[in-house]
Amino acid sequence: MATRTRRSQRRTDALTRERIVEAAVELLDSAGDGGLTFKTLTERLKTGPGAIYWHVANKDELLEAATDGVVAAALAVEPDGTPRDEIRALAFSLFDAIDEHPWLGTQLAMQFSRNPWGTVVPRIFESIGRRVRGLGLPESSWFIATSALVHYILGAAGQNAANARSAGRGVNRAEFLDATSKAWERLSREDYPFLHAIADQVREHDDREQFVAGIDFILAGVITDRSAT
Amino acid sequence: MATRTRRSQRRTDALTRERIVEAAVELLDSAGDGGLTFKTLTERLKTGPGAIYWHVANKDELLEAATDGVVAAALAVEPDGTPRDEIRALAFSLFDAIDEHPWLGTQLAMQFSRNPWGTVVPRIFESIGRRVRGLGLPESSWFIATSALVHYILGAAGQNAANARSAGRGVNRAEFLDATSKAWERLSREDYPFLHAIADQVREHDDREQFVAGIDFILAGVITDRSAT
DNA sequence: ACCTGAACACCGTTCAAGT
């Protein structure tokens, strides 16, 4: 108890990189994509912009660190089960992370398209790729299989989050799916026959079930590829 | 000749939405992602910001229109061949468009993650999905198959463009692949065994060949899925 | 070493005023 008290007395008020990143994540979570500015950040941390720039090079680095932290946590799944099971688990974990932090979809897309050599992209590739290696494919298809899985996971999860976000907090899944369906039906039938054809299907699907179905047939394609070689 | 002259005399100086979008695309092409501002745009069009706002609601709408225009052109491939061939052709067309307009990768990611109900996303889904429908799958997997293909295509093409861009204009493919490979090898070997394992492979691969290999095994997965049903 | 906060350059957007 004495040490407890002493510990809590040792004030951790000092600004650190971690505290800044933590605050950034909280702001993004509560106020969305545009909620993180140096104004909101300095208000929350009760400092000036200069103090933040002492710990962080610029806003891009801050966004990368915030994204990286959330992603790293999501990728820390217990390593048991077959490679296939673990890939599924990682996919769901990323899916849930994007669902929980809607800004993550946009940020991940950004990291992939303008900062592929940063920390986030290698981390995701490594995590999925390590399991892909366990599938017994020829080495020549490791990268392409990993790439297909990663792009599908992030794309599908991100789109799901985008839809969910645009539906608003109070609206439930069914209403939002109905809205998507209706949006597609509003498009011209001649120009968009396919979207009209699947509009009904979208109304009554299960997001996660459909999501994992996509994973499964990418895996099926990989396996087929293996037997063909 | 007379009509020729008269035609060129009929000055098309008037500001139109199309001219604005056209100028936006040119600015993005020549100056990259950050090259489009209202300042550069008004300078090029010799007007004030108010004139642009008369034709376009805001910058987001302008970016959507610019993206949509380039995408629509890329998707206009001649409709002959098997569904499989046409999917491949569309994929390459999008790949090339992103390669030619590097800003497109980021913009497409943005459209998908924050504006999925705009014009761009439905257009791409429709275009790929229409061919997926021709593959003879059960209707229940149309959407998921299309989704996997679209996300893979945009993700892989975008990443390729991002890499190519970060390599710079003067640097050739081999040097840039070498740089990627080296970047991965700089990562800790314990934390990133997979990236180390494929670092060599990346050095001597063919982008387009690898890209279409990904398409092919997603298609293989889809077909496998069909026979399993 | 770490923080303050005024100042700077730039950005998207608005709007009263013109034609």
Add this chain to the structure above:
DNA sequence: ACCTGAACACCGTTCAAGT
């Protein structure tokens, strides 16, 4: 109906000055 351009609110970033 279409355009002008000054003005506004806001943004990321810098830096001389403090402790």
